[in-house]
Amino acid sequence: MDVDAYLEQLYREGCRNDEAAVSRDGMMLNITPSTGKFLDVLVRDAQPTRILELGTSNGYSTLWLARAAAAVGATVDSVDASRSKVQSAEANLAACSLTETVTLHHGDGGDFLRQSDDDRYDFVFLDSDRSRYQDWSSDLIGVLRFGLLVVDNAVSHAGEMVEFRRTLSQEFGLSVVVLPIGKGQMVVQDAASAGQRTT
């Protein structure tokens, strides 16, 4: 399977689906292709070992993460609260022969974070329920061995993330930048590892 062709088709289907959807639950709300490319480049460059995604939907962003993860020998855990979306993601990953790289989890992102070991992940992509991010922040930082945290919608929904962003920078002392890619990507890392990344 040509993964690029599959991603293109899946993105088009997602847009068509979302235009026709009658409720938010029925929407795929996929990242943009430019955000997918950005995640691909970041994963290949940062070479994490364990990636966590919160907000799988039908697996569009998961496919971008999974292909890059497979290239650097990493694995991906991806969590979504919707059983039907997890099932779609499973089918899409299978179509691209990427199921071995990814473990899909059906459940609440907050519960998943609470039950995960500290320092388990070195790359986290957050694209889930923004109203919960502030509550999740402590557990999120607990599971993340820095590493990178990337948060989608940092421009499109900046107002919803003011408190979360403040917590990351002021309470946890992390370096936070927002890049104008797709719906806006908040890239978070600790100041020490930001300084170490010179090559």
Ligand SMILES: C[S@@+](CC[C@H](N)C(=O)[O-])C[C@H]1O[C@@H](n2cnc3c(N)ncnc32)[C@H](O)[C@@H]1O
């Ligand atoms: C913006 S969509 C994710 C899109 C996906 N990253 C992509 O680009 O294909 C947000 C997803 O978060 C899921 N979600 C919402 N609340 C959640 C929660 N509390 N725990 C886990 N997943 C949740 C929704 O079911 C939805 O699929």
